[in-house]
Amino acid sequence: MRPDADLIIAGAGCAGLSALWFASQRAPSSTEILVIDRRREPSDDRTWGFWGPPDAPFMNLADGTWKSVQVRFPDWQTTQVIGDCGPGVDGRVYARVRQRDFDAAVQAVIADRPNIRFIETEILDVIDEPDGGCVVTSAGEFRSPLVFQSVQLSPQDRSAPVRHPLRQHFGGWEVCTELPIFDPDIATLMDFDTAQNSGDQFDTAFFYVLPESRNRALIEYTVFSLDPQAPEFYDAHLQSRLAALGGGEIRIERREYGVIPMEDRVLHQRSGAHIWNLGTVGGRTKPTTGYTFQRIHTQTQHLVNTWLEHGYPLELPPAPRRYGFADRTLLNILHRHPELGRPIFEKLFRTSSIDTVLTFLEESSSLRRDARLFARLPWWPFLRAAAHEWVAKLATKIQVVRNR
Numbered sequence: 001m002r003p004d005a006d007l008i009i010a011g012a013g014c015a016g017l018s019a020l021w022f023a024s025q026r027a028p029s030s031t032e033i034l035v036i037d038r039r040r041e042p043s044d045d046r047t048w049g050f051w052g053p054p055d056a057p058f059m060n061l062a063d064g065t066w067k068s069v070q071v072r073f074p075d076w077q078t079t080q081v082i083g084d085c086g087p088g089v090d091g092r093v094y095a096r097v098r099q100r101d102f103d104a105a106v107q108a109v110i111a112d113r114p115n116i117r118f119i120e121t122e123i124l125d126v127i128d129e130p131d132g133g134c135v136v137t138s139a140g141e142f143r144s145p146l147v148f149q150s151v152q153l154s155p156q157d158r159s160a161p162v163r164h165p166l167r168q169h170f171g172g173w174e175v176c177t178e179l180p181i182f183d184p185d186i187a188t189l190m191d192f193d194t195a196q197n198s199g200d201q202f203d204t205a206f207f208y209v210l211p212e213s214r215n216r217a218l219i220e221y222t223v224f225s226l227d228p229q230a231p232e233f234y235d236a237h238l239q240s241r242l243a244a245l246g247g248g249e250i251r252i253e254r255r256e257y258g259v260i261p262m263e264d265r266v267l268h269q270r271s272g273a274h275i276w277n278l279g280t281v282g283g284r285t286k287p288t289t290g291y292t293f294q295r296i297h298t299q300t301q302h303l304v305n306t307w308l309e310h311g312y313p314l315e316l317p318p319a320p321r322r323y324g325f326a327d328r329t330l331l332n333i334l335h336r337h338p339e340l341g342r343p344i345f346e347k348l349f350r351t352s353s354i355d356t357v358l359t360f361l362e363e364s365s366s367l368r369r370d371a372r373l374f375a376r377l378p379w380w381p382f383l384r385a386a387a388h389e390w391v392a393k394l395a396t397k398i399q400v401v402r403n404r
């Protein structure tokens, strides 16, 4: 049977559209691409904060960039200019891209490409078959030798055990205040000057502020815990924070609520021979921070480039294993001892520069620098959590051998 396209992109969110954009830049105009999503209209339900050099993918779409970033704690704070962290990372900025701008920019690029088709329908399943991938939808089945999908966890990942099922959940307002309370030159990545509990339950909680002017900002209240809350929960915290800052009357122009998985489960980049998992379902969310945007483009660019060079995509090489272990260890602490979250973040930023932390989070630091960063943290909780993680990993391996 003739395939419906050379490439099917199932899911046209951040990852699907990123793949489509890179493919539209590099693939010959004869390459047939079919995009499937339940919605085609640009969406405005999220904004993406990320950092990178001025020529990072989609940095041109940023509607705000900041060179100075801040972290705050009840008794201490630091504001630093980022982008001066040694060779190779000069010029880094913190930036924000709105989903509606990203969606519109990609849609505009593909608008006059007859080789790219978009079908608006519900995707029911994505199946690997002997000769290609099949996307089952309410509008029928579509087949292609290659499918990039970002709509569902792969079958093997769905059943994988999750030991730390944390969530980063948040609510944010784009707000105009009567009185000038923001500094438009400084992005606040984490402001921990807030209670670290919901009732008698400890959580790790902070505010995040991206200001546009002295009276206008996106301000979010973020919690790392097991259970997301109703919008009123975040609204109440935002309301009282703006009141405490002395903002006077406020006008809420846009609201944003979200949940991002922070899990120890390792998600696979592919399901079978023909299906590649992109974005969140492809494991591109950094488990301990929720940052995904920039990591998505690294993956999609790599898959598209290798597909066009070799005729099939090559897996994005994994980061050194120490980063996965560090993520699991920190998740263990945040899950089992949430009361230690804020003190650990404070110690981290008191003993390492924000640039050093960002480079570590990019998983591109040297072993020596990483060792120095960890050596300055409180060793007992990390040692205890690392031992738990190591034993859990060993137990899983023994179980796998027994099951064979």
Ligand SMILES: Cc1cc2nc3c(=O)[nH]c(=O)nc-3n(C[C@H](O)[C@H](O)[C@H](O)COP(=O)(O)OP(=O)(O)OC[C@H]3O[C@@H](n4cnc5c(N)ncnc54)[C@H](O)[C@@H]3O)c2cc1C
Pocket: 010, 011, 012, 013, 014, 015, 016, 036, 037, 038, 039, 045, 046, 047, 048, 049, 050, 121, 122, 123, 124, 150, 151, 256, 257, 258, 259, 260, 278, 279, 280, 281, 290, 291, 292, 293, 294, 296
């Ligand atoms: C509110 C919010 C804010 C975030 N902010 C940041 C940030 O500041 N920085 C950062 O790095 N990360 C952020 N993230 C995390 C991450 O970057 C985003 O979740 C990102 O959109 C993930 O991209 P994706 O393509 O994997 O998933 P999505 O963008 O969610 O795309 C999935 C697509 O699949 C479609 N789809 C799903 N199921 C079906 C179906 N059954 N049938 C048809 N279509 C379907 C959806 O319509 C959607 O278009 C945020 C997440 C949220 C939720």
